[in-house]
Amino acid sequence: MAEITAAAVKALREKTGAGMMDCKRALTESGGDPEAAFDWLRKKGLSAAAKKSGRVAAEGLVGVASMANKAAMVEVNAETDFVARNETFQALVAAVAQIALEVGDDVEAIRAAPFPGTGRTVADELTQLVATIGENMHLRRAKVLTVPHGVVATYVHQPLKPGLGKIGVLVAVEAGSELDALETLGRQVGMHVAASRPEALDIDAVDPAALEREKAVLTEQARQSGKPENIIEKMVEGRIRKYYEEVVLLEQVWVHDGESRVRAVMKKAGAKLSGFARFQLGEGIDKPVGGDFASEVAAAAGITPPPESPAPSPPAE
Numbered sequence: 001m002a003e004i005t006a007a008a009v010k011a012l013r014e015k016t017g018a019g020m021m022d023c024k025r026a027l028t029e030s031g032g033d034p035e036a037a038f039d040w041l042r043k044k045g046l047s048a049a050a051k052k053s054g055r056v057a058a059e060g061l062v063g064v065a066s067m068a069n070k071a072a073m074v075e076v077n078a079e080t081d082f083v084a085r086n087e088t089f090q091a092l093v094a095a096v097a098q099i100a101l102e103v104g105d106d107v108e109a110i111r112a113a114p115f116p117g118t119g120r121t122v123a124d125e126l127t128q129l130v131a132t133i134g135e136n137m138h139l140r141r142a143k144v145l146t147v148p149h150g151v152v153a154t155y156v157h158q159p160l161k162p163g164l165g166k167i168g169v170l171v172a173v174e175a176g177s178e179l180d181a182l183e184t185l186g187r188q189v190g191m192h193v194a195a196s197r198p199e200a201l202d203i204d205a206v207d208p209a210a211l212e213r214e215k216a217v218l219t220e221q222a223r224q225s226g227k228p229e230n231i232i233e234k235m236v237e238g239r240i241r242k243y244y245e246e247v248v249l250l251e252q253v254w255v256h257d258g259e260s261r262v263r264a265v266m267k268k269a270g271a272k273l274s275g276f277a278r279f280q281l282g283e284g285i286d287k288p289v290g291g292d293f294a295s296e297v298a299a300a301a302g303i304t305p306p307p308e309s310p311a312p313s314p315p316a317e
Contacts, residue, residue, distance in 0.1 A: 002032030012037055039213070043220040058282035059084055060137065062168035063097035064154040071152035072100035072144045073168045074110070075279050076126075078137040089137075090164055092129060096122060096139060097163065105142040143170060143277040150174035150271070153186025157194045166281040169193045175271035185269055188256060193278050198249035201276060206248060214243055249276060 004027045012023040012034055022041065030036035060077035061084050076093045083089050095116060103113050115125040122139065130137055145152045150173050157167035169190040173182050200206045215236060222235040244251045250263040250273065266273055 004028055004032055008032065008034065012041075039217055042217050058140075058285040060140075060281060061090065061093045061160070061164050062156070062166060062279045062281055063093040064156060064163045064168050064170065065094070065097035065101045066152060066154050067101060069148070069151060070101065070144065070146045071154050071170050072097050072105065072142065073154070073170050073277060073279055074100050074142045075140045075281060076137060077140050077282065077285075078133075079135040083133060083135050083137065084160065086133065088129065089133070090161055092125065093164060094161075100142045100144060105144040107139055107142055110142055111139060141279070143279070145170045145172045145275050145277060147172045147174050147274060149176060150274075151179055151182045151186055153183055153190055155187055155190025155194060167194050168279045170275075170277045172273065172275040173271050174274050175269070181269075182271060185271060189262070189273065189276070192252070192255045192262065193249065193276055195255050196249075196252050197278065198252060198276070199247040200249065201273060202250050203244055203248055206244070211240075211243075215240065218243075249273065 004024060008027055009020060009023045012027060013020055015038065023037070026037035026040040027034070030040050058077045059079060059081045060075065062073065062075050064071060064073045066072070074093065074097045076089075076096060078084065078089065096110065099113050099115075099122060100110050103109050111121065111123040111126075113122050114120075115122050118125055118128075120128065126137060126139065153171045153173060154163070155169040155171070156163060156165040157169075159165040171186045171189045171193065173186040173189070175182055199210075218236050218239045219232065222232040222239075225232070225235070227235070245253070250261070250266070252262050254260040254262050254265050262273070
């Protein structure tokens with residue numbers, strides 16, 4: 001049987017908000033598998049966070065670039081927020097986004113591409129900047145969207161500079177309408193995506209594994225009601241519909257009016273959403289245990305580090 005370590009219990013407790021003994025029991029019942037333990041706690045109703053979004057655990061910037069019917073987005077990470085406010089680093093992220101627009105979203109292809117005006121590749125330019133600034137940094141991910149007829153709108157939440165911030169969104173909108181109108185609509189959808197964090201464009205695009213996992217949890221929860229299986233099946237169907245409304249972009253309530261579905265908004269505009277992407281800086285990256293490097297740097301310099309950007313709230317019209 002797998003050893004249940006104190007570190008594993010602590011990590012599960014921080015993720016779920018459940019009690020220490022409950023977390024230990026969940027890990028024991030799940031053979032030490034943290035994901036299975038998380039589901040075990042959910043099924044028992046002991047998790048304080050059924051679905052917790054990834055924390056910003058790495059610094060740097062998200063950058064976007066666009067042209068005609070195409071747009072690109074990249075995330076370049078560094079160790080502290082101080083680097084994100086460095087103009088040289090900002091210029092590098094903007095340039096990398098522009099390069100992604102030209103070469104595509106394969107990270108290795110971007111790293112191997114020439115960096116403008118230096119005679120170096122993007123990878124070598126990053127290495128050069130590491131040596132200059134003294135912090136580790138890397139290109140983490142990239143995304144490029146294109147449409148045959150329409151626009152790919154971009155949105156950056158609370159930008160430090162145009163096209164640079166901690167949360168970026170690309171939205172591909174197809175239609176024969178006037179491009180300016182599509183750009184405005186796409187930006188509104190981008191604001192919606194930044195606030196609502198959808199996981200899939202439509203129901204067909206929902207990850208089958210995630211859906212089956214959700215059904216398993218919901219079924220177990222419903223069985224605890226003691227109702228017969230045919231009633232449980234209907235209960236799960238209703239809850240799955242609610243799940244789709246939470247994670248599927250086209251099924252979500254439009255944050256700009258709090259009433260319409262995104263699907264209805266697009267139909268009324270005579271437009272089609274063909275894709276989207278949302279990058280939140282550092283999402284899914286674990287911070288090293290045992291210290292806050294940014295705070296240590298700030299303390300050494302005798303200054304107060306800048307506050308983190310707040311999570312997006314539903315934007316006003």
